Amino acid sequence: xxxxxxxxxxxxxxxxxxxxxxxxxxxxxxxxxxxxxxxxxxxxxxxxxxxxxxxxxxxxxxxxxxxxxxxxxxxxxxxxxxxxxxxxxxxxxxxxxxxxxxxxxxxxxxxxxxxxxxxxxxxxxxxxxxxxxxxxxxxxxxxxxxxxxxxxxxxxxxxxxxxxxxxxxxxxxxxxxxxxxxxxxxxxxxxxxxxxxxxxxxxxxxxxxxxxxxxxxxxxxxxxxxxxxxxxxxxxxxxxxxxxxxxxxxxxxxxxxxxxxxxxxxxxxxxxxxxx
Amino acid sequence: xxxxxxxxxxxxxxxxxxxxxxxxxxxxxxxxxxxxxxxxxxxxxxxxxxxxxxxxxxxxxxxxxxxxxxxxxxxxxxxxxxxxxxxxxxxxxxxxxxxxxxxxxxxxxxxxxxxxxxxxxxxxxxxxxxxxxxxxxxxxxxxxxxxxxxxxxxxxxxxxxxxxxxxxxxxxxxxxxxxxxxxxxxxxxxxxxxxxxxxxxxxxxxxxxxxxxxxxxxxxxxxxxxxxxxxxxxxxxxxxxxxxxxxxxxxxxxxxxxxxxxxxxxxxxxxxxxxxxxxxxxxxxxxxxxxxxxxxxxxxxxxxxxxxxxxxxxxxxxxxxxxxxxxxxxxxxxxxxxxxxxxxxxxxxxxxxxxxxxxxxxxxxxxxxxxxxxxxxxxxxxxxxxxxxxxxxxxxxxxxxxxxxxxxxxxxxxxxxxxxxxxxxxxxxxxxxxxxxxxxxxxxxxxxxxxxxxxxxxxxxxxxxxxxxxxxxxxxxxxxxxxxxxxxxxxxxxxxxxxxxxxxxxxxxx
Numbered sequence: 187x188x189x190x191x192x193x194x195x196x197x198x199x200x201x202x203x204x205x206x207x208x209x210x211x212x213x214x215x216x217x218x219x220x221x222x223x224x225x226x227x228x229x230x231x232x233x234x235x236x237x238x239x240x241x242x243x244x245x246x247x248x249x250x251x252x253x254x255x256x257x258x259x260x261x262x263x264x265x266x267x268x269x270x271x272x273x274x275x276x277x278x279x280x281x282x283x284x285x286x287x288x289x290x291x292x293x294x295x296x297x298x299x300x301x302x303x304x305x306x307x308x309x310x311x312x313x314x315x316x317x318x319x320x321x322x323x324x325x326x327x328x329x330x331x332x333x334x335x336x337x338x339x340x341x342x343x344x345x346x347x348x349x350x351x352x353x354x355x356x357x358x359x360x361x362x363x364x365x366x367x368x369x370x371x372x373x374x375x376x377x378x379x380x381x382x383x384x385x386x387x388x389x390x391x392x393x394x395x396x397x398x399x400x401x402x403x404x405x406x407x408x409x410x411x412x413x414x415x416x417x418x419x420x421x422x423x424x425x426x427x428x429x430x431x432x433x434x435x436x437x438x439x440x441x442x443x444x445x446x447x448x449x450x451x452x453x454x455x456x457x458x459x460x461x462x
Numbered sequence: 463x464x465x466x467x468x469x470x471x472x473x474x475x476x477x478x479x480x481x482x483x484x485x486x487x488x489x490x491x492x493x494x495x496x497x498x499x500x501x502x503x504x505x506x507x508x509x510x511x512x513x514x515x516x517x518x519x520x521x522x523x524x525x526x527x528x529x530x531x532x533x534x535x536x537x538x539x540x541x542x543x544x545x546x547x548x549x550x551x552x553x554x555x556x557x558x559x560x561x562x563x564x565x566x567x568x569x570x571x572x573x574x575x576x577x578x579x580x581x582x583x584x585x586x587x588x589x590x591x592x593x594x595x596x597x598x599x600x601x602x603x604x605x606x607x608x609x610x611x612x613x614x615x616x617x618x619x620x621x622x623x624x625x626x627x628x629x630x631x632x633x634x635x636x637x638x639x640x641x642x643x644x645x646x647x648x649x650x651x652x653x654x655x656x657x658x659x660x661x662x663x664x665x666x667x668x669x670x671x672x673x674x675x676x677x678x679x680x681x682x683x684x685x686x687x688x689x690x691x692x693x694x695x696x697x698x699x700x701x702x703x704x705x706x707x708x709x710x711x712x713x714x715x716x717x718x719x720x721x722x723x724x725x726x727x728x729x730x731x732x733x734x735x736x737x738x739x740x741x742x743x744x745x746x747x748x749x750x751x752x753x754x755x756x757x758x759x760x761x762x763x764x765x766x767x768x769x770x771x772x773x774x775x776x777x778x779x780x781x782x783x784x785x786x787x788x789x790x791x792x793x794x795x796x797x798x799x800x801x802x803x804x805x806x807x808x809x810x811x812x813x814x815x816x817x818x819x820x821x822x823x824x825x826x827x828x829x830x831x832x833x834x835x836x837x838x839x840x841x842x843x844x845x846x847x848x849x850x851x852x853x854x855x856x857x858x859x860x861x862x863x864x865x866x867x868x869x870x871x872x873x874x875x876x877x878x879x880x881x882x883x884x885x886x887x888x889x890x891x892x893x894x895x896x897x898x899x900x901x902x903x904x905x906x907x908x909x910x911x912x913x914x915x916x917x918x919x920x921x922x923x924x925x926x927x928x929x930x931x932x933x934x935x936x937x938x939x940x941x942x943x944x945x946x947x948x949x950x951x952x953x954x955x956x957x958x959x960x961x962x963x964x965x966x967x968x969x970x971x972x
Contacts, residue, residue, distance in 0.1 A: 263651075263854070264854045427854075
């Protein structure tokens with residue numbers, strides 16, 4: 187029964203997709219191209235407006251062309267979509283793991299000590315809601331490197347969900363379990379590693395999953411701002427040329443990569459899940 | 463003769479002013495000539511003098527031997543070869559140029575006061591004085607930029623930033639058309655999203671040099687809008703080449719008096735675009751700070767914002783003016799050459815530090831830019847350039863749009879084909895008077911306050927002399943002066959009276 191439900195759902199998805207794309211394609215026919223006669227018309231590039239939302243078939247053609255050679259490198263301003271995505275992923279990963287390295291230990295500290303929790307809370311509350319991109323001018327000035335600055339922006343946006351979730355997860359570990367550890371005379375460090383970490387792991391990983399989503403959202407905007415390389419620069423460069431086909435294609439690619447990153451973290455969360 | 467001053471400026475014994483007691487070969491020669499010990503033609507005498515200069519600079523310790531050296535001046539005019547190769551094996555044309563520059567700088571530092579220079583050199587010793595001077599003045603850079611032959615490049619791989627607009631044509635086309643290679647440089651031209659980022663990357667030294675707007679190095683040097691960092695602007699890139707574009711719905715509002723409440727885009731605060739737009743509307747009686755709204759919008763985002771009616775119009779660099787017409791979103795209301803024929807726009811700039819530390823690379827880069835700029839200014843090259851700079855790696859624009867901008871034969875969006883060959887032109891010479899005008903406008907609109915030493919800042923940042931010398935070396939003709947007056951919308955700008963010029967405007971922030 188379950189498998190047949192899955193099959194039916196998949197079929198329905200495909201139908202919805204085909205119908206939507208079909209309606210889009212038919213309703214959005216390109217205007218008839220009239221032969222440009224006068225010099226004025228030629229200089230205007232024909233009489234019809236050029237800009238319109240592209241059809242799925244045009245996007246598909248472009249996607250095929252781009253994906254058949256994703257790693258070309260024709261100089262610093264023209265690289266394949268695959269290379270651009272790798273640049274972005276590299277930045278996200280460096281900022282994200284740096285954030286995890288700092289957020290998880292501090293989260294433990296806050297979760298285990300009510301005093302630290304109360305003392306650090308005001309800072310976290312003020313810093314948390316700041317849009318990561320607002321840090322960019324300051325980062326550029328202090329760090330004096332656009333590459334490091336974009337990594338910093340990823341770092342600062344992914345640190346808060348991990349920090350808060352770790353603190354929450356650690357703080358809500360059942361008191362009984364800690365008491366049991368104490369009766370077994372486990373040291374503080376061993377208690378943290380053997381009892382609290384496994385107990386809080388699902389919450390911590392949930393925080394990490396939220397963080398990677400945010401980091402991927404932010405990298406596109408950061409790269410549009412700083413330029414150079416990355417998927418954000420790709421979008422900006424095509425916007426520069428008002429090329430909506432390429433913009434839609436890159437939107438799709440951003441979505442797919444974001445989904446893969448999220449799935450990886452979801453798998454990891456499942457692995458540490460436990461039933462009481 | 464100007465080469466008379468080629469005595470060693472760091473030698474306390476030499477007399478750079480060549481007073482009556484001077485015993486340098488030139489002066490001795492002159493005195494002897496006055497006493498008619500020689501009888502020779504004008505050209506022969508020039509040759510002898512030049513000869514004397516060569517020998518004199520090579521061996522300044524032999525001043526006592528002046529008679530001998532003057533006597534040794536050759537009778538055979540071929541002895542001084544026209545190709546500049548020296549007879550004296552220790553002397554090259556380059557060291558002579560070095561000496562000329564050192565001498566000029568040292569004399570300038572001491573206010574042309576010989577006595578104080580000589581005392582100072584005696585006290586410190588020439589070597590120490592030379593190193594102190596080198597720390598405050600980019601001597602090596604000045605020398606390298608002046609030389610015909612460039613020494614070994616300190617840095618071959620350079621990064622030059624550009625914003626993707628046609629103003630940057632010389633910087634960009636120098637890459638596909640091989641002007642950087644010609645001077646032995648391996649340059650990466652890096653596309654940048656906007657000028658704020660370009661400025662920050664230049665300050666951070668991620669870029670060795672960058673495409674900037676002519677007011678930017680002035681503002682950066684003064685610390686207006688950013689941290690103060692000395693920037694030099696050895697060359698302008700383009701003149702003219704901007705336009706005021708309005709949204710198609712404003713086709714009936716060609717009179718600026720009807721623009722109250724309009725939202726305009728300019729690419730950057732410290733830009734000619736901002737100052738020209740302010741000037742233009744103010745001349746038509748609108749206060750640019752109250753009657754209209756001016757927003758900073760990066761050039762590539764102009765058309766999208768115009769289409770979304772976020773902006774009523776903009777004064778922006780091409781190709782985005784022509785692109786708005788091509789997209790049938792807007793029309794060209796006015797070319798900026800109609801406000802000020804020959805106004806500067808974008809510039810090639812670098813930090814004083816880069817020029818000081820890499821004098822030869824800086825010289826090579828400077829040469830490639832001046833060369834490329836001249837190549838760009840020739841009408842017959844424009845179509846090829848349009849094809850070379852349109853691909854994704856550079857402007858990422860349709861070729862016909864870029865071609866219309868560069869050739870000046872374009873559709874204006876109102877149904878006319880216009881033919882304006884000087885719609886955009888390229889001229890590297892950084893006029894000091896242009897800098898003075900920009901400073902007056904910065905002061906007029908309150909971007910800088912207090913007293914401004916117009917002349918000093920202009921001459922410090924705009925390296926007109928260097929550029930002029932280089933143009934001569936490359937076979938182009940530089941202007942004979944560095945200041946001139948302009949007529950902007952019928953109003954005369956007198957560079958000698960900047961304060962009075964500001965006062966003469968009805969709308970201002972001072």
